[in-house]
Amino acid sequence: MEADEKTSETTSVSTQVKPKKKRSRKKKALDLDKLADSLKDTISDFLGLNILGIPEELIKKIVREILDIVITSSSYKPSTDTILKRINRHLDIVRMIIAARMLEHMKDFTNEQLEFIVYYGGKMIIPELPRLYKILVKKKLFDLLDYLKYVWEKYGQPSPVKCPKCGFYSVMPDSTCFICGYTVTDEYLREELGFEEKFREYIKNASVAELQEIIDIGFVLVDKNNIYNPKYRPRKPGYYFPIYLRKRDILLISEEISRRKIKI
Numbered sequence: 001m002e003a004d005e006k007t008s009e010t011t012s013v014s015t016q017v018k019p020k021k022k023r024s025r026k027k028k029a030l031d032l033d034k035l036a037d038s039l040k041d042t043i044s045d046f047l048g049l050n051i052l053g054i055p056e057e058l059i060k061k062i063v064r065e066i067l068d069i070v071i072t073s074s075s076y077k078p079s080t081d082t083i084l085k086r087i088n089r090h091l092d093i094v095r096m097i098i099a100a101r102m103l104e105h106m107k108d109f110t111n112e113q114l115e116f117i118v119y120y121g122g123k124m125i126i127p128e129l130p131r132l133y134k135i136l137v138k139k140k141l142f143d144l145l146d147y148l149k150y151v152w153e154k155y156g157q158p159s160p161v162k163c164p165k166c167g168f169y170s171v172m173p174d175s176t177c178f179i180c181g182y183t184v185t186d187e188y189l190r191e192e193l194g195f196e197e198k199f200r201e202y203i204k205n206a207s208v209a210e211l212q213e214i215i216d217i218g219f220v221l222v223d224k225n226n227i228y229n230p231k232y233r234p235r236k237p238g239y240y241f242p243i244y245l246r247k248r249d250i251l252l253i254s255e256e257i258s259r260r261k262i263k264i
Ligand SMILES: [Zn+2]
Pocket: 163, 164, 165, 166, 167, 168, 170, 177, 178, 179, 180, 181, 182
């Protein structure tokens, strides 16, 4: 199907060999708004937008955005058939746009609309996930909530710390959950990050100077795998959780420092 389409497009261009004819066909910018108006019903039927119950105005907006993606040349208007074929070829992104725009512009949703948004929204609904989460909880749509976790883990930026309230891996370094807004305790963070064990390991390997520095700074940064002196945290992006040192931690450091001094 794709090959056919390409061939027919190429042929139609290459048949215009006569320079005169080419010149007479002046470059005329394609009016996508106008085109969206005329193709709105066809595209809406093709994608089932009216069955989904999307408001008329929003359908127009979505169709306009879809045309922007599938029409690559600004002067040449493809046939309706070609446009539909291209939409079919870009169905993943087209559905993502529909889902994202629905979530962005609509206030009340039917269960079917929510299903569409959650299953097809992909990476485009990530910024709106907290709102979507609230809607799904209110409607008790637990299957969709489970799928939403998968969406977050696949397309979002999952954190190493799971939120005890919503169950998403979305606790941020400031201790609050990106999805549900819950704040976890310092104790919880330490446990989830496996702080104790990592800290002992870190103390063993850090230099005396570095250990001394950490006592002065008062906290360390912890990610999924390691502990860092805040001064030397890696540049690569990721979640680095500040863990403030408690008396017990400082005691461990002091013991390690004096142990090494004895060895010398
Ligand atoms: Zn949460």
